[in-house]
């Protein structure tokens with residue numbers, strides 16, 4: 070995306086004196102090397118210098134003091150200096166964070182009111198959802214789709230465990246939202262549908278999210294055999310999976326001509342939607358975006374918005390039910406952001 074969106078860098082409290090741009094205070098670091106952040110663990114960053122290039126090698130780095138509290142997250146393109154050999158016991162320094170094409174935030178919560186960036190520069194959010202065991206939760210999917218669209222990312226719904234339930238209902242719900250859908254199920258050691266998943270990921274960076282037990286690790290291990298993501302059985306008592314994996318990590322998917330990455334985000338439950346603008350969400354619906362140019366200024370495009378052009382557009386073609394489905398879908402995502410969405414009846418049992 071062209072414009073950088075608001076993130077925690079903007080709410081940093083700066084010391085009173087000096088309004089000079091911070092970049093001026095930073096050393097030039099002309100010898101710095103470009104690197105991709107693949108993982109973060111207790112203040113140590115796993116980076117790949119010259120990612121996907123001839124000189125690619127893994128290095129452990131720390132954040133240079135001059136970056137202050139700016140967060141460095143998987144997917145960030147950074148500059149590193151110092152000992153960049155990657156040899157045992159060496160530590161490089163991250164001195165610059167490149168502009169971010171996209172940012173995905175996790176939601177604010179009671180202990181931390183800031184929606185923090187969790188992944189940078191990803192193209193696509195892959196919402197891994199089991200068709201059963203655990204039951205799919207449409208409200209959670211809606212929130213993920215809204216977060217992806219707001220972040221300028223595509224959304225891909227990966228429906229697993231198709232051996233247990235029919236995907237038709239969810240497909241009908243998400244196709245009008247413009248979400249690409251792939252359906253998989255395990256058959257012995259194989260995953261049926263894996264080729265479609267591969268095709269949807271090829272040449273892109275995709276963030277994988279999903280509740281515990283949906284089969285996300287099973288999928289990651291099939292895509293990246295060297296990953297060794299822990300897979301856990303669904304807990305028989307609660308129906309939830311065990312939390313078997315811990316920190317976010319970028320993994321290269323082998324076998325592609327173009328660089329292909331998945332970023333696994335264990336433990337991420339929800340996404341920040343507090344800053345989503347209706348028009349930002351609308352931008353993901355090119356056809357509706359066009360129609361809404363006729364809306365009154367400041368139109369929220371919600372179901373109760375007076376004179377919203379989307380309503381006229383639906384009314385103008387009663388023989389085209391697809392229009393209503395499209396508008397309803399957009400408004401469902403809009404409502405998920407405002408927290409006014411109908412509660413998902415299936416969600417009650419599992420907060």
Ligand SMILES: Nc1nc2c(ncn2[C@@H]2O[C@H](COP(=O)(O)OP(=O)(O)OP(=O)(O)O)[C@@H](O)[C@H]2O)c(=O)[nH]1
Pocket residue numbers: 229230231232233253254255279280281282283284285286287288299300301302303310311312313314335
């Ligand atoms: N029936 C069925 N079970 C599956 C399928 N895919 C995975 N499972 C099982 O579902 C359980 C959870 O799979 P995981 O891959 O560990 O799920 P996860 O989403 O990574 O969950 P955590 O590891 O807890 O984060 C395991 O017992 C898998 O064997 C599938 O297609 N069909």
Ligand SMILES: [Zn+2]
Pocket residue numbers: 361364365368369370371374376377378379
């Ligand atoms: Zn409108």
